[in-house]
Amino acid sequence: MxxxxxxxxxxxxxxxxxxxxxxxxxxxxxxxxxxxxxxxxxxxxxxxxxxxxxxxxxxxxxxxxxxxxxxxxxxxxxxxxxxxxxxxxxxxxxxxxxxxxxxxxxxxKGLVVCNGHHWDRCFPVYPGNFDGPMMHSKDFKQPADVAGKRVLVIGGGNSGCDMACEAARTGRSSDISLRSGYWFLPKIAFGRPLTDLPIWSLPVPLQRLILRLLVRVTIGDYRRYGLSKPS
CATH class of the missing domain: 3.50.50.60 (FAD/NAD(P)-binding domain)
Known part of the structure; x- marks a missing residue:
């Protein structure tokens, strides 16, 4: 800006x-x-x-x-x-x-706000008690923070997926909690970053069809990994 x-x-x-x-x-x-x-x-x-x-x-x-x-x-x-x-x-x-x-x-004369959407931590509120440590993804600084721990990640956005992967590498176990089925897309397809494939100027319905086929070929049925069918 x-x-x-x-x-x-x-x-x-x-x-x-x-x-x-x-x-x-x-x-x-x-x-x-x-x-x-x-x-x-x-x-x-x-x-x-x-x-x-x-x-x-x-x-x-x-x-x-x-x-x-x-x-x-x-x-x-x-x-x-x-x-x-x-x-x-x-x-x-x-x-x-x-x-x-x-x-x-x-x-x-004018005001432009460009503070982004990652600056403020947002925590969900659940009934009951949890005595273990709770950490927002913004406070996660290095994989050693979860080394040897059983980790539950709440949310399937970019940060949530990153945290789940890091916990799977260094933690004792890694689980992810989702409100509904998500579409998880590979970062690389046919040897190129997914975002660089020449499909993004196509009509949205055609983009979605191509991505569905890509997921079927590269990942398969999400339920094989214990995930819900995307909604």
């Missing part, structure tokens, strides 16, 4: 509550994390990732890529770090009043 505003000559200010750029890749991923989409489909359209990056870059490589992008596009000078927004409200004249953690306020 900052690069787009700058390229169009729109004056702007950028603030970040963290002490450095990179968002979740800076402070919210574990040491062995890798992206689930390919570098080709994840990179900015006009700023490809380095040729020596693997198909699925690591968390540290993603952070380095974002930092490089900010430097090369000369964005760092307009970013104020360690500056947290605590409140914003629209004014009658269509401007926005923004309040910062230190009590200062500022007024802007």
């Amino acid at each position: 900052a690069a787009a505003l700058k390229s169009h000559g729109v004056p702007y200010e950028q603030v970040d509550a963290s002490d450095g750029i990179g968002g979740n890749w800076r402070h919210g991923v574990y040491t062995t994390a890798h992206i689930v989409s390919s570098k080709r489909s994840t990179a900015f359209a006009d700023y490809p990732m380095p040729a020596d990056y693997p198909d699925f870059p690591s968390g540290s490589q993603m952070l380095a890529y974002l930092q490089s992008f900010a430097r090369d596009r000369d964005l760092l000078g307009a970013i104020t770090l360690n500056r947290k927004v605590v409140k914003s409200r629209p004014l009658p004249d269509v401007r926005w009043r923004v309040e910062f953690e230190d009590g200062e306020t500022a007024t802007y």
